[in-house]
Amino acid sequence: HEAAQEVERLLVRDVPQRLLACLQVLEFEDRKAVVRLLDALVRRGVTRREGQVLDLFVGYVQDRPGIIHELLEGCSDPKVFFLCAQLLRSCAQSARMAKVMLAAGAMPRLLRLASHPSFDISSEAFSSLNDLMFAHAGEAAEYVQANAATFFPAVHELLLREDNYVLQRQALRLLARLLLEGQFQPVMAAYVRSAQFLQIHMNLLINDSVTIQLEAFHVFKLFVANPHKAPRVQAILARNRRGLVRRIRSFAEKQQDDAAFAADLAAVIGMLEAAEAAEV
Numbered sequence: 001h002e003a004a005q006e007v008e009r010l011l012v013r014d015v016p017q018r019l020l021a022c023l024q025v026l027e028f029e030d031r032k033a034v035v036r037l038l039d040a041l042v043r044r045g046v047t048r049r050e051g052q053v054l055d056l057f058v059g060y061v062q063d064r065p066g067i068i069h070e071l072l073e074g075c076s077d078p079k080v081f082f083l084c085a086q087l088l089r090s091c092a093q094s095a096r097m098a099k100v101m102l103a104a105g106a107m108p109r110l111l112r113l114a115s116h117p118s119f120d121i122s123s124e125a126f127s128s129l130n131d132l133m134f135a136h137a138g139e140a141a142e143y144v145q146a147n148a149a150t151f152f153p154a155v156h157e158l159l160l161r162e163d164n165y166v167l168q169r170q171a172l173r174l175l176a177r178l179l180l181e182g183q184f185q186p187v188m189a190a191y192v193r194s195a196q197f198l199q200i201h202m203n204l205l206i207n208d209s210v211t212i213q214l215e216a217f218h219v220f221k222l223f224v225a226n227p228h229k230a231p232r233v234q235a236i237l238a239r240n241r242r243g244l245v246r247r248i249r250s251f252a253e254k255q256q257d258d259a260a261f262a263a264d265l266a267a268v269i270g271m272l273e274a275a276e277a278a279e280v
Helices: 002-012 015-021 028-044 056-062 066-074 081-092 095-103 106-113 119-134 137-146 148-159 165-180 182-191 195-204 210-225 231-239 241-251 259-273
Strands: 046-049 052-055
Touching: 002 015, 002 028, 002 056, 015 028, 015 066, 028 081, 052 056, 056 095, 066 081, 066 106, 081 095, 081 119, 095 106, 095 119, 095 137, 106 119, 106 148, 119 137, 119 165, 137 148, 137 182, 148 165, 148 182, 148 195, 165 182, 165 210, 195 210, 195 231, 210 231, 210 241, 210 259, 231 241, 241 259
Parallel strands: none
Antiparallel strands: 046 052
């Protein structure tokens, strides 16, 4: 209880917000000390009171949403981006804090930061996105389901950046992991009913990069395997099945030592060959 009492004393004095406000003007070692302190507040601010678990830091941040906004702003500053991203990832390890971050708009902000021209800032944004998305997938799945109309266009914008291979690959990996994660199953079921989304991944199957092609296959196979295909999806697959089968057969030569991948290829080819045009 002593640690929690000390946390409470610091929060009552508004220490976290004051420290964050001056983070950019501190010396490097002082910044690191601030981050260590705030990280400890995130991890140790949980206590029991009257038989209930009380997360002191979550309550503090809920009353001051500007803290999350300050951290997100710091993620684009070359002087402090690494430390701010580190703090965001610490926060994302708490389910309750992840919910606060999502409500504060962290997801769209990090997606925008992912396309930052600085490789380091972009990479940190993707790391933070992965933690926010998968450390507590239940909270993130609720958010994505409620905000699919803005979330997926933002991800697709990254996917279609053919001028930036690293960005395109990281976005594709994030999307593939999301769609294959069990807690995102309702999101995946809605996603694979979209003919527009199918066409995005069909185009990625013929990308100049073999790696992008193979990564895209893991999303494309979900459209093919869906037993409840939308009529337009069914029609597109049927109309293009010969070309798709040729393309997918060619993947076998590119990854010969992976038995599971070979089984996936065979299953998808079998389903495509059996595809029949649907009335649209």
